Amino acid sequence: xxxxxxxxxxSAQEFVDRIPPGQHLVENFPVLSAGPAPRVDxxxxxxxxxxxxKPVKAWTWAEFNALPQSKWVRDIHCVxxxxxxxxxxxxxxxxxxxxxxxxxxxxxxxxxHSYDGxxxxxxxxxxxxxxxxxxxKFGGKPLERDHGGPxxxxxxxxxxxxxxxxxxxxQFTTRDEAGFWELRGYHMRGDPWREQxxxxx
Amino acid sequence: MSSDTPTTDGQSAKIxxxxxxxxxxxxxxxxxxxxxxxLPQPFAYRAGQxxxxxxxxxxxxxxxxxxxxxxxxxxxxxxxxxxxxLAIERLEEGxxxxxxxxxVQENDEIALRGPLGxxxxxxxxxxxxxxxxxxxxxxxxxxxxxxxxxxxxxxTPVALLLSARTREDVxxxxxxxxxxxxxxxxxxxxxxxxxxxxxxxDFGRRIDAGMLGEVLGDLPAMPAHVFICGSNGFVxxxxxxxxxxxxxxxxxxTERYGE
Ligand SMILES: Cc1cc2nc3c(=O)[nH]c(=O)nc-3n(C[C@H](O)[C@H](O)[C@H](O)COP(=O)(O)OP(=O)(O)OC[C@H]3O[C@@H](n4cnc5c(N)ncnc54)[C@H](O)[C@@H]3O)c2cc1C
Numbered sequence: 152x153x154x155x156x157x158x159x160x161x162s163a164q165e166f167v168d169r170i171p172p173g174q175h176l177v178e179n180f181p182v183l184s185a186g187p188a189p190r191v192d193x194x195x196x197x198x199x200x201x202x203x204x205k206p207v208k209a210w211t212w213a214e215f216n217a218l219p220q221s222k223w224v225r226d227i228h229c230v231x232x233x234x235x236x237x238x239x240x241x242x243x244x245x246x247x248x249x250x251x252x253x254x255x256x257x258x259x260x261x262x263x264h265s266y267d268g269x270x271x272x273x274x275x276x277x278x279x280x281x282x283x284x285x286x287x288k289f290g291g292k293p294l295e296r297d298h299g300g301p302x303x304x305x306x307x308x309x310x311x312x313x314x315x316x317x318x319x320x321x322q323f324t325t326r327d328e329a330g331f332w333e334l335r336g337y338h339m340r341g342d343p344w345r346e347q348x349x350x351x352x
Numbered sequence: 353m354s355s356d357t358p359t360t361d362g363q364s365a366k367i368x369x370x371x372x373x374x375x376x377x378x379x380x381x382x383x384x385x386x387x388x389x390x391l392p393q394p395f396a397y398r399a400g401q402x403x404x405x406x407x408x409x410x411x412x413x414x415x416x417x418x419x420x421x422x423x424x425x426x427x428x429x430x431x432x433x434x435x436x437x438l439a440i441e442r443l444e445e446g447x448x449x450x451x452x453x454x455x456v457q458e459n460d461e462i463a464l465r466g467p468l469g470x471x472x473x474x475x476x477x478x479x480x481x482x483x484x485x486x487x488x489x490x491x492x493x494x495x496x497x498x499x500x501x502x503x504x505x506x507x508t509p510v511a512l513l514l515s516a517r518t519r520e521d522v523x524x525x526x527x528x529x530x531x532x533x534x535x536x537x538x539x540x541x542x543x544x545x546x547x548x549x550x551x552x553x554d555f556g557r558r559i560d561a562g563m564l565g566e567v568l569g570d571l572p573a574m575p576a577h578v579f580i581c582g583s584n585g586f587v588x589x590x591x592x593x594x595x596x597x598x599x600x601x602x603x604x605x606t607e608r609y610g611e
Contacts, residue, residue: 334470
């Protein structure tokens with residue numbers, strides 16, 4: 152259905168193949184979250200890995216920062232329709248986290264948990280083999296509280312709500328269990344190239 | 353963890369696009385205009401939910417944005433053919449909002465789908481008083497809540513702290529003032545940032561923690577639910593102020609419209 156009189160803002164033709172359907176480019180970095188931003192002191196920060204209810208390994212801030220660090224430049228896409236190109240991140244890949252725990256993925260599904268009680272489900276296939284990291288730096292600087300600092304999950308190929316802010320753990324689950332937004336009408340997988348915004352899109 | 357009840361179980365059907373007809377357009381403030389839509393497939397919604405709007409150009413390019421529903425959900429219960437109201441603020445250099453303001457006319461058809469969002473919603477059974485905090489067009493989901501509360505729920509005390517640049521910029525000003533005169537359990541406080549306030553109980557400054565303390569005094573008890581909506585900077589100040597006033601993080605829900 153055409154919208155009478157609409158031609159759109161023709162600003163980003165050169166990047167069209169990097170912008171998923173229904174998305175538009177922004178230069179700024181908008182913030183979205185369901186509640187107040189928690190204040191997490193790195194002295195208290197802990198990141199843990201669990202299989203179901205069972206803890207496997209946990210890292211303090213110092214231990215986590217001693218893991219192999221990766222630097223990525225990625226495009227990111229928010230379900231509210233903004234996309235941002237060439238964002239710079241640093242952190243520890245999920246592969247390196249699992250390797251440090253000496254763990255092979257025991258199930259296909261993962262729930263990421265955060266300090267504010269937020270959770271989001273991501274299949275391990277979307278986290279492993281260089282697809283995702285726990286990021287502690289953005290643009291070369293420590294990740295700001297507003298953007299999920301000290302650490303957030305980064306799964307750049309999925310809509311950005313999957314990149315849980317203030318992340319404090321990954322939990323393997325036997326089933327694909329809906330996380331916070333997935334229980335509130337958002338898609339279970341969230342692939343921007345297939346416009347999987349809301350439930351069953 | 354958040355105290356709201358999820359509205360879907362992740363299993364519900366896909367929400368389809370429909371071609372909504374603009375039935376009327378009402379200018380509300382110098383920058384905010386209401387658009388009323390007739391829906392070919394009406395839907396029930398909860399106060400605070402939003403719709404997505406999609407504009408499509410002849411070359412296939414499309415742009416979509418989210419807009420909160422301003423109208424009261426109970427209208428839909430009594431009359432399923434009721435219209436829904438969106439109130440859209442014109443952002444300079446924006447793509448979609450200036451299009452609404454400059455181009456959209458009555459009888460135009462706009463692709464829209466909803467209801468969307470299951471977090472920033474009025475609780476089915478409020479557990480206590482409710483505090484609403486908004487700025488500018490951030491009032492939109494809050495007015496839906498207020499309209500709903502004024503019609504259905506006769507006991508829950510509600511306080512609204514609303515920030516706007518000038519008195520003229522206060523969206524739904526007359527309606528808000530009328531609610532306050534009519535309903536003893538509703539208290540309205542305006543924070544006017546660019547001119548002196550007109551009413552004694554209003555503030556002539558940007559929102560801050562001290563102001564929140566005063567507004568909390570309008571309620572008979574600490575609020576069980578706090579809804580904050582506006583620009584990101586505003587929401588951060590309000591949310592941090594609410595935490596500083598002793599409200600638990602789990603009681604505070606936020607919706608952020610942009611920078
Ligand atoms: C859940 C939700 C509910 C919402 N409800 C409402 C509501 O009820 N009412 C309301 O008014 N808004 C609401 N919004 C905000 C709305 O979705 C839009 O973000 C808003 O209308 C701006 O869209 P736009 O296309 O006009 O501006 P955009 O094109 O998105 O631009 C936004 C700003 O960024 C700048 N900008 C970004 N990219 C460019 C570029 N390439 N070139 C130039 N400038 C650029 C513009 O200057 C502009 O000021 C809501 C948002 C959400 C997430």
